[in-house]
Amino acid sequence: xxxxxxxxxxxxxxxxxxxxxxxxxxxxxxxxxxxxxxxxxxxxxxxxxxxxxxxxxxxxxxxxxxxxxxxxxxxxxxxxxxxxxxxxxxxxxxxxxxxxxxxxxxxxxxxxxxxxxxxxxxxxxxxxxxxxxxxxxxxxxxxxxxxxxxxxxxxxxxxxxxxxxxxxxxxxxxxxxxxxxxxxxxxxxxxxxxxxxxxxxxxxxxxxxxxxxxxxxxxxxxxxxxxxxxxxxxxxxxxxxxxxxxxxxxxxxxxxxxxxxxxxxxxxxxxxxxxxxxxxxxxxxxxxxxxxxxxxxxxxxxxxxxxxxxxxxxxxxxxxxxxxxxxxxxxxxxxxxxxxxxxxxxxxxxxxxxxxxxxxxxxxxxxxxxxxxxxxxxxxxxxxxxxxxxxxxxxxxxxxxxxxxxxxxxxxxxxxxxxxxxxxxxxxxxxxxxxxxxxxxxxxxxxxxxxxxxxxxxxxxxxxxxxxxxxxxxxxxxxxxxxxxxxxxxxxxxxxxxxxxxxxxxxxxxxxxxxxxxxxxxxxxxxxxxxxxxxxxxxxxxxxxxxxxxxxxx
Amino acid sequence: xxxxxxxxxxxxxxxxxxxxxxxxxxxxxxxxxxxxxxxxxxxxxxxxxxxxxxxxxxxxxxxxxxxxxxxxxxxxxxxxxxxxxxxxxxxxxxxxxxxxxxxxxxxxxxxxxxxxxxxxxxxxxxxxxxxxxxxxxxxxxxxxxxxxxxxxxxxxxxxxxxxxxxxxxxxxxxxxxxxxxxxxxxxxxxxxxxxxxxxxxxxxxxxxxxxxxxxxxxxxxxxxxxxxxxxxxxxxxxxxxxxxxxxxxxxxxxxxxxxxxxxxxxxxxxxxxxxxxxxxxxxxxxxxxxxxxxxxxxxxxxxxxxxxxxxxxxxxxxxxxxxxxxxxxxxxxxxxxxxxxxxxxxxxxxxxxxxxxxxxxx
Numbered sequence: 001x002x003x004x005x006x007x008x009x010x011x012x013x014x015x016x017x018x019x020x021x022x023x024x025x026x027x028x029x030x031x032x033x034x035x036x037x038x039x040x041x042x043x044x045x046x047x048x049x050x051x052x053x054x055x056x057x058x059x060x061x062x063x064x065x066x067x068x069x070x071x072x073x074x075x076x077x078x079x080x081x082x083x084x085x086x087x088x089x090x091x092x093x094x095x096x097x098x099x100x101x102x103x104x105x106x107x108x109x110x111x112x113x114x115x116x117x118x119x120x121x122x123x124x125x126x127x128x129x130x131x132x133x134x135x136x137x138x139x140x141x142x143x144x145x146x147x148x149x150x151x152x153x154x155x156x157x158x159x160x161x162x163x164x165x166x167x168x169x170x171x172x173x174x175x176x177x178x179x180x181x182x183x184x185x186x187x188x189x190x191x192x193x194x195x196x197x198x199x200x201x202x203x204x205x206x207x208x209x210x211x212x213x214x215x216x217x218x219x220x221x222x223x224x225x226x227x228x229x230x231x232x233x234x235x236x237x238x239x240x241x242x243x244x245x246x247x248x249x250x251x252x253x254x255x256x257x258x259x260x261x262x263x264x265x266x267x268x269x270x271x272x273x274x275x276x277x278x279x280x281x282x283x284x285x286x287x288x289x290x291x292x293x294x295x296x297x298x299x300x301x302x303x304x305x306x307x308x309x310x311x312x313x314x315x316x317x318x319x320x321x322x323x324x325x326x327x328x329x330x331x332x333x334x335x336x337x338x339x340x341x342x343x344x345x346x347x348x349x350x351x352x353x354x355x356x357x358x359x360x361x362x363x364x365x366x367x368x369x370x371x372x373x374x375x376x377x378x379x380x381x382x383x384x385x386x387x388x389x390x391x392x393x394x395x396x397x398x399x400x401x402x403x404x405x406x407x408x409x410x411x412x413x414x415x416x417x418x419x420x421x422x423x424x425x426x427x428x429x430x431x432x433x434x435x436x437x438x439x440x441x442x443x444x445x446x447x448x449x450x451x452x453x454x455x456x457x458x459x460x461x462x463x464x465x466x467x468x469x470x471x472x473x474x475x476x477x478x479x480x481x482x483x484x485x486x487x488x489x490x491x492x493x494x495x496x497x498x499x500x501x502x503x504x505x506x507x508x509x510x511x512x513x514x515x516x517x518x519x520x521x522x523x524x525x526x527x528x529x530x531x532x533x534x535x536x537x538x539x540x541x542x543x544x545x546x547x548x549x550x551x552x553x554x
Numbered sequence: 555x556x557x558x559x560x561x562x563x564x565x566x567x568x569x570x571x572x573x574x575x576x577x578x579x580x581x582x583x584x585x586x587x588x589x590x591x592x593x594x595x596x597x598x599x600x601x602x603x604x605x606x607x608x609x610x611x612x613x614x615x616x617x618x619x620x621x622x623x624x625x626x627x628x629x630x631x632x633x634x635x636x637x638x639x640x641x642x643x644x645x646x647x648x649x650x651x652x653x654x655x656x657x658x659x660x661x662x663x664x665x666x667x668x669x670x671x672x673x674x675x676x677x678x679x680x681x682x683x684x685x686x687x688x689x690x691x692x693x694x695x696x697x698x699x700x701x702x703x704x705x706x707x708x709x710x711x712x713x714x715x716x717x718x719x720x721x722x723x724x725x726x727x728x729x730x731x732x733x734x735x736x737x738x739x740x741x742x743x744x745x746x747x748x749x750x751x752x753x754x755x756x757x758x759x760x761x762x763x764x765x766x767x768x769x770x771x772x773x774x775x776x777x778x779x780x781x782x783x784x785x786x787x788x789x790x791x792x793x794x795x796x797x798x799x800x801x802x803x804x805x806x807x808x809x810x811x812x813x814x815x816x817x818x819x820x821x822x823x824x825x826x827x828x829x830x831x832x833x834x835x836x837x838x839x840x841x842x843x844x845x846x847x848x849x850x851x852x853x854x855x856x857x858x859x860x861x862x863x864x865x866x867x868x869x870x871x872x873x874x875x876x877x878x879x880x881x882x883x884x885x886x887x888x889x890x891x892x893x894x895x896x897x898x899x900x901x902x903x904x905x906x907x908x909x910x911x912x913x914x915x916x
Contacts, residue, residue, distance in 0.1 A: 469661055484618055490657040491625050494664065495615060498628035499577075502570025513577045514615075523582065523616045 013505065017241065028107045029132060029163040029375075032089070036136075039129040040393075040442070044082055045199070047133060048192035051086045052076070052201050054126035055186045056208065057389055059090035060215060062184070063119045066093035066124070067236055073218040074205060076194065083138060084192040084222065090183040094148035097155045104131055104144050104186070105159040105168030118326050118433055120389050125220065130188055132161050137191030141171045142438055145185040147178050152551050154178035186419050199392045205229065207390035208340055211335040211431060232340040237327045237388075243435065244276040246321035247313040249359020255306050261300045267301065268294035277319050289315040303482040321361045323354035328363040328433045329388065333366060344369035344426055348467035349429075352460050358451040362434035362452070366460035368468050371475075374425040380404070384447075385431040398446035400430040403457035412465040413472030426468070430457055488518055562689050566635045573628075585613040585627060588818060589887040595817045596794075596863040603824045604812035608862035610719040613677075626674040627681070629653045629664055630691075633677065637690040643727070645692055646672055680818050686775070692726035697777045698747070699724055700754050701765030702737035714765070721754060724767075726776040726785070736788045740832070740909070741765045743773070743781060744795040745805050749889050749900070762909075765790070773809055775816075778823050781809070785827055792825055793914060795905075798833040799886035800857035803876075806830045811866045829914040831905070833887055835879035836913075841904070846894060847885035854886060872915050 032039060040050045056072055063070035068091060075087040095103055107128045131142040146152035158172035196202055205219050209229035214236055217229040245254075260392075264270035271283035278286070287294040289311025292305050301309070329337070331349040338347050349367035356362070373379070384391040385398045395401050401421070409422035416422040438448040447453065492514045500507035517523050569585075576583040587595065591608040596607045597745035615624045637644055644652065650668040657664065659846050665671045679686055686692070703714040707730065714722050742764060744750055750768035753759070759766050765784065769777045784790045794809060796802030810828045812819070838844055861867065862877040880886070892900045908914065 232843070255771060486660075486822065487662065488616070488621065490662060491615075491621055492659050494625055494657065495583075495628055498632040499570050499574055501632045502566055502628075503574045505571075505574050510574060513580075517577070517580060517582070520580070526582070526616050526618075 021393065023261045026163055027166045029161055029166040030130060031083065032107060032132060033136060033163055036129075036133060039126075039133075040445070041129070041133045044191060044193035044420040045192060045195050046393070047137075048076070048084060048194060049199065049201050049204055049260060051130040051134070051188055051190055051192070052088065053204060053389070054130045055086070055088035055188075056205070056217075057120040058090060058127050059092055059184065060208075060388070062092035062095075063090060064236060064239070067239070068092060069214055069216075069231065069234065069236060070212075071216045071218075073220075074201075074231050075220040076201065076222045078194070079189060082191050082193055083189065084194065085187065085189050086192075087185065087187045089180075089183060091180065091183045094182045094184055095146045096148060097133065097146075100144055100146055100155060100157050101159055101168035101170055104128055105161045107132065107161070109333070118387055118435055120387050120508055127186070129188070131159065132163070134188045134190040135160050138189045143187040145176065145178060147180060147182050147184075150181040154180070155500075202227075204390050205391055207385070207392075209335040210341045210383065210429070211334070211385045211388050213329075213340065215439070229341070232336045233333055234352055235333075237329060240327040240435075241322075241324040243272060243322055243325040243361075246277060246356070246359035246361075247271075247275045247316075247318055248356070249436075250275075250310065250313065252303075252306060252310055255310060256303065259301050261307065262298050264298055266294060267292060267296045267298055268514050270298045274416050276321050282316060282318055286312045286316045288312070317347075320354075320356050321359060323361045323363070323427075325435050326361055326363050326433045328457055329431060331365065331367075334365055334429065334431065338369045338427070338429065342369045343373040344427070345371035346468070346471045348471075350460050350463040352456050352463075355452060355456050357438070357450045360434055360438075362437075362453065362456070363415065364456040364460045365429075365431040365433070366464045367429040367431075368456070368464045369427040369429075370468055370471065371425050372448045374427055376425045378423065379423045380409075380424060381427045383427060383429045385429070386439070386444070386447060387433055388431070388436040389444070394440070394446040397440055399449045399454050400432070400447055400457055402449065403454050403461060404428055404430070406454075407458055407461045411467065412469035414468075419465055428461070428464075430460070432457075462534075485518075486522075489515075492518070562682060562684040563635070563638050566631055566638070566685055566689075569631060569681055569882070570635075582617070583615045583624075585624065585681060586610050587613075587677065590676065590680060590815075590818065592814055595814050597811070599751055602811060602826050602866065604814065604817045606817045609743065623674070623677075624655065626665055626670055627677055630671055630674040630678055631681075631771075634675075634689040634691060641690075643690045643692050644727075646675065649675065649691055652747040672686075676815070676818075685819060687727040687729055693774050696774050697749060697767065697769035698722065698754075699765060699767045699780070700750075701741075701759045702735075702763070703765060704734040706732045706734055715760070719751075719754065721750075722782055724774075724776050725795070726774060728776050728780045733783070733788065736790075736885040737763070738765045738788075738790060740791045740793060741767060741781065741784055742793045742795055742808070743767045743777070743828075743904070744889070745769075745797060745802060746889055752893075752897075753901050753905075756898055758901040761901075762906060772807060775819075775823065778809065780827070781828075782823070784870075785825055792828040793909070794828055795812070795831050795889060796833070797886065797888050798835065798838065798880070800854055800861050800880075802833075803830075803861055804817075804857070807861065807864065807866070811864075829916055831891055831908055831914045833892075834913075834915065835876050835883070838883070838887055841856065841892070841895065843887055843891050843894070844883075846891035847883060847887060850884045850886065853904050876915065 036042065052074055054457050056074065059072045064462060071091045073089045077085040079085050103133055104127055133138060134142060139160040141160050141173055144157045144159060145154055153175040156174050156176040157170060160169040162169050194421045202221060205217050206229065209215060209217055213233040214231055216231045219227045259270065262270050262274060264273055267287060268280060268283040271278045271286060272280060284294050286309065290308040292308060304518050328351055331351040334349040335347050347369050349365065351365045352363060354361050354363050380406060382395065384398055391398065405419045414422040414424040414426060431525060432447060432453065438450060440446045440448050493511060496507050496511035496514060499505065573583045587610060588606045589611040594607040594609040595604055598605055613620045613624050613627065615621060630649060630653060633649050649669065650671040651664060653671050655664060656662065658749045675686055675691055678689065699714055700721040701714050705712050712722060747768050747770050750766055753766050767777060767781065781792055785792050794806045796805050806828065809825050812824045816823060858877060858880060862874065867873045892904055
């Protein structure tokens, strides 16, 4: 009896054990293989853009870090039906041999994720995701050439990704002759589609040239002629400094992690060494507000205490984070960028002082180009940028778009119905620089709606809007003046005719005398330089008189 | 050319010549005339009429605010001169169409709306000191008259008693008619054509020995002139019969004291002896008409307030009493309400009784 029972028990092992046999670690690479849309590779057209974008972003970041004026060439070649080869080559510092496979063929590998500093790339997914996508769609390896100095040879790799282990597979590795002294060349074959338009590679590169006036891009599209976006400024943006996180931006999980790994031996020294803007005094104050002793060992801080610490931080007044971690483009350069890529008649720009959201410093810049060759009867063209990278997708979900819609453009001479994108010959640029740009998704296409950010964007738009408004008004005034002068030219023959009938004088004689008067300076002044206020007054008078006439008529 | 047309022609010529002199001397051509706006309308307590004050306005050509009106003024002056030269008359509407055209290669019209040409014509009256009629511009004919009167008009002899059911239709310019015989004791002027037809059908004018006159709505200049001549030259009292509402009161007010718009013409237009016969607030009570009241709308009340505030009504207790009663009723009454007492009630009872008793407002 007991035996049978034991046997049964043995047979009926909990199902969980059975399930456990199938449970195993999922590699990041494998995860993204199945969820490619999370990285922006959701369709063929976008895939082409993403591959170019990731490679160019990396090139520009590398050049700037090495203080080299970037010169990037982009070439797209159609190699088959929906198959394209993307070649991006830069004059950057190059990559040391042993890092090449990891950088290009290992997901989540990079130098930027762990630092708080303004950069284009952040997560270290970008370029390796493109390599992974290429491997999935064409089975081809990425071909990388890189050289760090003329004293060293150029290294050439053909790389793939082992998706199971998220590790590079090296298909070929050699040193090659390369004319460039330093730089990197990436060649990827992928399934893609080349379509022009607002979300195309062409548009992306043009906008990149707008927001990075110090960059030269040589672009060979699959069809048509080579395009050169020449640089318009010879100064590199200032090199952003790395900063520690500001206490206001810290979240519980991050705090617990930091507490576990810190080398500090007291809570007070942990706070001062791991965070920016926290000195011993502020650290003590935080502890006091959290009711935790400053000399507690960080490793002994419990989850409850950590939570109290967060509350303590919120109660403590801490000065805003330093802003030298940011490298805004600056109003003047932003305007230069606009001038060189957009043919308009009026440009203006502004750069806001740094502000802070959740402990992260950021700067909003805005620019406007008006008139000229910009289409008149269309919606305003919105160019959104985050850390000097154009945002082409998800316009509707972006805080920048929202802020534009909520700004009253009628006041600045544009047409607008309700809270919508204004109409008129205008290009509106918004740029956010931050150590941590809050995107709504990993494909980095839309800025999240933080009140502090929206407020800054609106202020920047208003500053530009006012300049635009005064230009538009001036322009209208001048065209009205011309219209007025024309009006008198049309009136003169009529007046001459009437006066001739009344006085029996020759019409020709009166006509000529009147035309002569038209060019006299005091008359010119009278008819042309009428203030708007007078005009309004006149119209009001006229309206009143008409009303009166109607009233009299019963 | 007839003698009387000489003055307007001369005035128009002078007007044009003065401007040509301005232009020849290189001065900005300028027209100066009395300011025709409410701020320059004054009520003369002595003559009991509205008139224009001393303020003048200037209209210069090379001025963005004035240019269009300057052009319009000259345009109607030209039209008037042309009419006078060929001895033709045109209506206000005709003048509007004669002036309405688009300037070559532009989208500017000399006039867009008849109110613009009408205004320019009224300005021209001030500039030339000639009435619209003297400038050969007439309003539309809009009135009828009947009574024991014989006149001569353009060489034709006309007997107002023998013109059938329509009566004599009053031309807009009555300056040239001559009265041959006038057999009447008084004149009744009424707002409503329909009431006039009623009285005419009942031969009221024959039975009561009077003259009955009507226009549609606001009294035209021709009728006002006609009434003035009958009053001044033939000593006939003028009685006004209008609806019991602010608009009816206003018709009386314009007739008696002049209008703001035509303050410059008051001398030849006002009828200081006109009396308001009805319909009054007392009639509503005396003749049991309250059941025919029409409720006031907001506009009626606003208008009543305006009228009761006019200088010439302010100190008139009888009128203020009417205004107050109307306000208390919060309602108005049409003349035709009298027909509820019988179709001939108005001609056989109401009017004879009121005139006999002298029941009117001054």
